[in-house]
Amino acid sequence: MRLYLECIPCYLRQVLEAMEMFTDDRDLKEKILREVLEAAADFNTEEIGLMTNAKIHRILKKYAPAGDPYKKEKERMNLICMEMTDEIAAMIEGSKNPFETALRIAIGGNIIDFGQGNDFKAQKIKSTIEYALMQELDGAMIIRLKENIARAKKILYIGDNTGEIVFDRIFIERFFPTDRTIFVVRGGPVMNDATIEDAQMVGMTGIVRVITTGLDMPGTILPHCSEEFLKEYENADLIISKGMGNYEALSSEDKNIFYLLKVKCPVIEDSFKGRYRLGDIIVDDLRYLKNNDR
Amino acid sequence: MRLYLECIPCYLRQVLEAMEMFTDDRDLKEKILREVLEAAADFNTEEIGLMTNAKIHRILKKYAPAGDPYKKEKERMNLICMEMTDEIAAMIEGSKNPFETALRIAIGGNIIDFGQGNDFKAQKIKSTIEYALMQELDGAMIIRLKENIARAKKILYIGDNTGEIVFDRIFIERFFPTDRTIFVVRGGPVMNDATIEDAQMVGMTGIVRVITTGLDMPGTILPHCSEEFLKEYENADLIISKGMGNYEALSSEDKNIFYLLKVKCPVIEDSFKGRYRLGDIIVDDLRYLKNNDR
Numbered sequence: 001m002r003l004y005l006e007c008i009p010c011y012l013r014q015v016l017e018a019m020e021m022f023t024d025d026r027d028l029k030e031k032i033l034r035e036v037l038e039a040a041a042d043f044n045t046e047e048i049g050l051m052t053n054a055k056i057h058r059i060l061k062k063y064a065p066a067g068d069p070y071k072k073e074k075e076r077m078n079l080i081c082m083e084m085t086d087e088i089a090a091m092i093e094g095s096k097n098p099f100e101t102a103l104r105i106a107i108g109g110n111i112i113d114f115g116q117g118n119d120f121k122a123q124k125i126k127s128t129i130e131y132a133l134m135q136e137l138d139g140a141m142i143i144r145l146k147e148n149i150a151r152a153k154k155i156l157y158i159g160d161n162t163g164e165i166v167f168d169r170i171f172i173e174r175f176f177p178t179d180r181t182i183f184v185v186r187g188g189p190v191m192n193d194a195t196i197e198d199a200q201m202v203g204m205t206g207i208v209r210v211i212t213t214g215l216d217m218p219g220t221i222l223p224h225c226s227e228e229f230l231k232e233y234e235n236a237d238l239i240i241s242k243g244m245g246n247y248e249a250l251s252s253e254d255k256n257i258f259y260l261l262k263v264k265c266p267v268i269e270d271s272f273k274g275r276y277r278l279g280d281i282i283v284d285d286l287r288y289l290k291n292n293d294r
Numbered sequence: 295m296r297l298y299l300e301c302i303p304c305y306l307r308q309v310l311e312a313m314e315m316f317t318d319d320r321d322l323k324e325k326i327l328r329e330v331l332e333a334a335a336d337f338n339t340e341e342i343g344l345m346t347n348a349k350i351h352r353i354l355k356k357y358a359p360a361g362d363p364y365k366k367e368k369e370r371m372n373l374i375c376m377e378m379t380d381e382i383a384a385m386i387e388g389s390k391n392p393f394e395t396a397l398r399i400a401i402g403g404n405i406i407d408f409g410q411g412n413d414f415k416a417q418k419i420k421s422t423i424e425y426a427l428m429q430e431l432d433g434a435m436i437i438r439l440k441e442n443i444a445r446a447k448k449i450l451y452i453g454d455n456t457g458e459i460v461f462d463r464i465f466i467e468r469f470f471p472t473d474r475t476i477f478v479v480r481g482g483p484v485m486n487d488a489t490i491e492d493a494q495m496v497g498m499t500g501i502v503r504v505i506t507t508g509l510d511m512p513g514t515i516l517p518h519c520s521e522e523f524l525k526e527y528e529n530a531d532l533i534i535s536k537g538m539g540n541y542e543a544l545s546s547e548d549k550n551i552f553y554l555l556k557v558k559c560p561v562i563e564d565s566f567k568g569r570y571r572l573g574d575i576i577v578d579d580l581r582y583l584k585n586n587d588r
Binding site for chain 2: 005006008009010012013016026029030033034037038040041042043045
């Protein structure tokens with residue numbers, strides 16, 4: 001998806017939230033915001049929106065301790081979700097359809113996104129999971145995904161956020177052929193997105209092979225991804241794309257991709273041409289979009 | 295109130311909404327937003343926030359037909375509210391405390407603010423009025439305001455938005471000494487704020503003397519106001535300040551001011567130091583703030 005002008009105020013809001021995480025210094029905040037606004041003024045609507053987003057977040061990282069404004073918050077989100085592991089395992093095992101329950105929880109975990117406001121706590125995550133368990137999902141699509149997982153020779157599961165990655169792990173270790181599955185994290189810190197450190201922290205690296213996009217961008221922008229990633233991407237016959245950032249980057253791709261996400265902003269909502277609404281959780285290969293002119 | 299960094303993304307959102315009102319031209323929208331971002335990068339937190347806001351809106355006006363992006367919407371809002379006049383008059387006259395009812399409706403009208411999202415329709419206005427009629431208000435403060443109106447020699451009633459000005463008119467014609475009351479509008483178009491044309495359209499000019507601030511800014515920033523306004527401001531022994539913009543401009547003033555507004559953003563909420571919350575409607579002289587160091 002190319003840059004929507006509506007995204008720019010939202011990117012700036014992310015900057016303000018991120019600054020709160022690492023500094024109280026008013027002068028520094030002003031300096032950063034000024035630099036961000038100047039960079040934003042240079043936006044390019046011919047590029048994918050995530051490029052502008054990445055430029056803005058790179059300014060933030062330049063000033064943040066250890067080059068990562070979200071570091072502490074990411075660890076905290078992983079820990080909160082890790083503490084819920086037993087509870088969630090029990091929910092899955094006690095449910096009528098454990099695959100669907102684990103899937104729903106993995107999608108529900110996609111709400112853990114600082115880009116959308118940073119006041120998430122355990123209670124909020126629990127109510128989000130409850131919501132994800134109740135919300136309408138396309139039953140035929142769930143079956144199609146399950147069949148695809150069963151017959152795929154090589155699966156690329158492209159992760160999104162910290163915290164959420166714990167629920168991805170729970171889903172993957174139960175229902176994916178772990179020897180044929182590769183989990184993908186970002187190649188460097190950007191927002192609260194999961195990186196290799198998070199994959200290690202939550203034990204993902206002990207279950208499946210984990211690679212990175214090679215990119216510190218909040219989405220898998222193919223022309224910029226590493227050769228290692230692109231090789232695995234080409235070879236994969238099933239791709240799981242988590243979250244809005246990966247959807248933005250991959251929505252026009254002609255591959256066997258299942259998009260798992262929660263619709264958290266009106267720009268993304270628009271892109272679904274009425275099929276999904278703000279707040280919906282989605283599991284869809286989006287063939288209905290790809291078969292039309294886009 | 296000085297500029298809060300948090301206000302800047304919100305100002306940009308206003309720009310995006312305003313552009314929708316007058317153009318579909320993508321190139322023009324990009325050009326305007328780029329110019330706005332460059333201007334925003336030049337923000338000054340030593341200045342009152344409304345100065346940055348005004349700079350941004352002046353860019354918009356430069357490109358809008360007849361120099362006013364909101365012109366049609368403002369007329370529409372006035373018309374919608376004018377059509378509600380009989381209904382509102384009946385509500386006031388049928389209520390136990392007509393002064394309080396008219397006051398509540400005048401404050402409720404303050405929700406009609408494109409700065410906060412532009413999808414207002416008659417139904418929304420009605421539900422806002424119902425909300426304003428039910429919400430908690432300081433009863434002692436209402437009595438104090440009524441007494442102040444009764445004994446004031448010169449009242450300056452500083453208006454805010456279009457649409458809302460219709461409810462101000464209903465309140466003023468019933469409960470203010472019209473020969474000792476001056477209504478104030480903005481000196482030029484900015485957002486959906488009422489100007490002299492709106493005062494004429496809704497019949498305010500037939501009831502009381504109407505003057506302008508001399509300013510095309512969404513608040514009464516005294517150092518920039520016209521001499522005519524400042525003379526009346528100095529002479530007034532009671533000032534009614536409607537809305538957040540006027541509150542921002544006048545909150546530190548040592549005058550007999552009653553602030554009537556709805557708390558529509560977290561920055562304004564913060565300024566009340568816990569006394570009022572987002573969504574509250576307020577009638578208050580704010581002495582509790584002014585007696586402390588600010």
